[in-house]
Amino acid sequence: MNDLRPIHIVSNYLKYPEGSCLFQMGNTKVLCTASFSNPVPDFAKEKNMGWITAEYSMLPRATVERSSRGKIASGGRTKEIQRLIGRSLRAVVDLEKMPDILVNVDCDVLQADGGTRTASINGAFIALVQALRKWQKNGRLTEWPVRDSVAAVSVGIVDGRQVLDLDYSLDVKADVDLNVVMTGSGRYVEIQGTAEHAPFSRADLDKLLRLAQGGIRQVLARQKKQLGDICS
Numbered sequence: 001m002n003d004l005r006p007i008h009i010v011s012n013y014l015k016y017p018e019g020s021c022l023f024q025m026g027n028t029k030v031l032c033t034a035s036f037s038n039p040v041p042d043f044a045k046e047k048n049m050g051w052i053t054a055e056y057s058m059l060p061r062a063t064v065e066r067s068s069r070g071k072i073a074s075g076g077r078t079k080e081i082q083r084l085i086g087r088s089l090r091a092v093v094d095l096e097k098m099p100d101i102l103v104n105v106d107c108d109v110l111q112a113d114g115g116t117r118t119a120s121i122n123g124a125f126i127a128l129v130q131a132l133r134k135w136q137k138n139g140r141l142t143e144w145p146v147r148d149s150v151a152a153v154s155v156g157i158v159d160g161r162q163v164l165d166l167d168y169s170l171d172v173k174a175d176v177d178l179n180v181v182m183t184g185s186g187r188y189v190e191i192q193g194t195a196e197h198a199p200f201s202r203a204d205l206d207k208l209l210r211l212a213q214g215g216i217r218q219v220l221a222r223q224k225k226q227l228g229d230i231c232s
Helices: 042-046 069-074 076-090 116-137 202-227
Strands: 007-011 019-025 028-037 051-058 102-111 150-158 161-164 176-183 188-195
Touching: 007 116, 007 202, 019 116, 028 116, 051 076, 051 116, 076 102, 076 116, 076 150, 076 188, 102 116, 116 150, 116 176, 116 202, 150 202, 161 202, 176 202, 188 202
Parallel strands: 051 102
Antiparallel strands: 007 019, 019 028, 028 102, 150 161, 150 176, 176 188
């Protein structure tokens, strides 16, 4: 209950994107790509800075039953998750050091078994760093913009026990469900928490955050193994 599900990472999974990564946690598999586009949004251009935006979706048969592509794309959950991914990535990047650069990060869930948003953030960061390094190698970046790493895990309370990295079978019966996004320096980007049945205490929250922190540290170590020193 206190262990991460097995993590498997394949970097540079696709030929054409500037950055790509197949990120797997347990049976959840997400394909993440990072692509350079133009132009940057007007508000970013006015401030002479770049921008990072994200799109998230699931294959129609990523789950037990098929969902139509249109329903997935238009759903409120999809929009909420892609905003979360974008915020998480921008939190660790100095956008002023990448002026006039727009990075589109796409996270496509190939198979869902709980924790798709957290797996997306973990893989998206790898793809983003790969893309920015390629841009730097081509001379388009004069300063390295990545200030810190970022990773995420889910935690929850199931049958009175704290659980790390919930799969779908645990998620659907969780009394409390949290998604935690944290940087390598230990600062929180976002904490999304819900009591599914009964309210939870501050003591419960503290325990879940400690459990999440331990899990995120493990994910950060796996990212570092793939990327090396991300601050250069």
